[in-house]
Amino acid sequence: MAGVTNVAFRTLCRELELAKVGTVSGLYVCEMVTARALVERHPGTMHMVTFGPDESPRSLQLYSVDPDNTYAAARMIADEGLADHIDMNFGCPVPKVTRRGGGAALPYKRRLFGRIVAAAVKGVEGTDIPVTVKFRIGIDDEHHTHLDAGRIAAEEGAAAVALHARTAAQRYSGTADWEQIARLKEHVTSIPVLGNGDIFEAGDALAMMSATGCDGVVIGRGCLGRPWLFAELSAAFTGAPPPPPPTLGEVAAILMRHAQLLADHFGEDKGLRDIRKHIAWYLHGFPAGAELRRSLALVKTLAELRGLLDQLDPDVPFPPAATGPRGRQGSPASVSLPEGWLDDPDDCTVPAGAEVMHSGG
Template identity: 55%
Template sequence: MSATSTASLPTELVLGNVRVETPVVLAPMAGITNAAYRRLCAEQGAGLYVCEMITSRGLVEGDETTKKMLVFDELETIRSVQLYGTDPKYVGQAAEILCNEYGVAHVDLNFGCPVPKVTRKGGGGALPWKRGLLGEVLEAAVAATSKYDVPLTIKTRKGLDDDHLTYLDAGRIAQESGVTAIALHGRTVEQAYSGTADWDAIAELVAHVDIPVLGNGDIWEANDAVRMVEQTGAAGVVVGRGCLGRPWLFRDLAAAFSGTPTTTVLPTLGEVRTMMLRHAELLCEHMGEERGCKEFRKHVSWYLKGFRAGGSLRHSLALVDSLETLGALLDELDPDEAYPVSELGAPRGRQGAPRKRVVLPEGWLDDQDGRGIHMQEDANEATGG
């Protein structure tokens, strides 16, 4: 158990006309933050739960894969979607479709993805290097969303690498373009998910702009979120890998920001089992049992990380094909086993090593304007940010 201080912490997050009871945002994660997972996390505590990233061109051209990702749970009170795009025309049109046809109340733009297939086309974390292009994209998106009084935010990284930092320029351009808030992941594209997030950069951005700044990176426990906000002055936090296999983290975060001292109560394996079954049931409800069970498989190792569950049981759970089978296998777990405290504060999900080099379009670093340069944008490219 760990006590959490709550002195001078924000108790809500205000993004334009969207008011979130807790200053916590679920980061969009490809193949993870679907409607079922967003519902599961929202059942634990208040926050802004963002749909996995979709491509602007895919939405504009009616790509079926893209449209299937835009599914919302019936209890989602604030529909929030992250867009990826490099062409102002497509980004603007996609933002308007989200507002007009899907009833989305919040749009976020991805300028932080470090995946090579994205950066080699000038997208994700590569795009802010081109300040002119960034301004064009933001102006088009703000023009579209403002017609519906929908707040537009962006998420970015520190820069390409330590020699090519972009976050201060990105913050200034975002503010000048009418963006409501900016989230900063305290790593460079080169770092990807390795190393340690630079919270000092988040604090520097807070001092540099007047719009709200959200901090992202290395939030594994509620105490981490509190420390980040206290150290940086951020208006809230964005949580990604820390909630993998631990949706109750949002319960702890809601408590930590509630304004009263709180104590984290760790779940037993029996309580984790209940959460796993609930997750699988929601996936099956939204996708059908066969696909839902297949989607659940990737989550097994995260839920059981650090527990003593045997290899053969884990293997069987990773091949589960029905809720009945899942329930029978989960019954084999020891419900009284205590949560492995060794896992507290430890990184979860992908980490890896820094990239040997950031993959960029040819000549990308030659100038920092890029105004009028519209990069090729795939219609069905979905990835994480």
């Protein structure tokens, strides 16, 4: 969720959960940052790990291919009190990441994967900071790694594992294979197993847990333009009445609040450039008109955004067309990997250049 789950979005999600159900029970994870960039205190990375003054627990998502960098980053997080939870991300399928051996490619290297998880756990030794691990089913249908990854993560001290039930080759296309979550749950019994993939409304989460026996769910694309989804999940899990879906006027107010929070975090110019991608997700399925959508896609100031949103009909109810997938989906594709990557799953060589990116993966 690079470029999405910054402090502005997390604050908005927490505000909506508190307002709609009276409590904040969700764990809101920051954008993925690289261990190397964190240790080197790259200014952009340090800004990415900003947390709200009342945000608790503070959850930091870490990307790494190197046990040494992982240990140094985890130790830094612990020593400097930067976060209360570390989530290791081995799920990114983006070609620029996998072609260097990172993200969803890395769990194929079983021993290296285990050393990285162990390094994170060792880095927070003596604290109450849990380390969790997220990964995919595998590289493709011929190279599944999730059962080994779950076992290894548990053996190395991870507090929980999460499975995005797609392969890297699927990227975000097709449907998630929830059966693989059930298999992982049967295989890993010592720590909680969380499921991820194709949860776009609260009923999907309940259905996944019923079908797979998983202990909880992880939300990714389902919250794009739907920051109130966590309030709906909170109500569903506690048996409380579901909060009513927002009208277009309420969506516009939420969108405006999001823009203000982004402006506070980035400054108005960058904040308004950032809100543009969210606008299409917020208005997905709603009647807005092509001309207004074009204007919103070019919005530059908070005042301009407010004026454009005032043109929407506030009484339009939440439409059925607004449900379902949002964000990138794309098509399946072969996974870009380093030369010879599949030759030896026990090779512990750290991939060259995989941590050059300073943020987001």
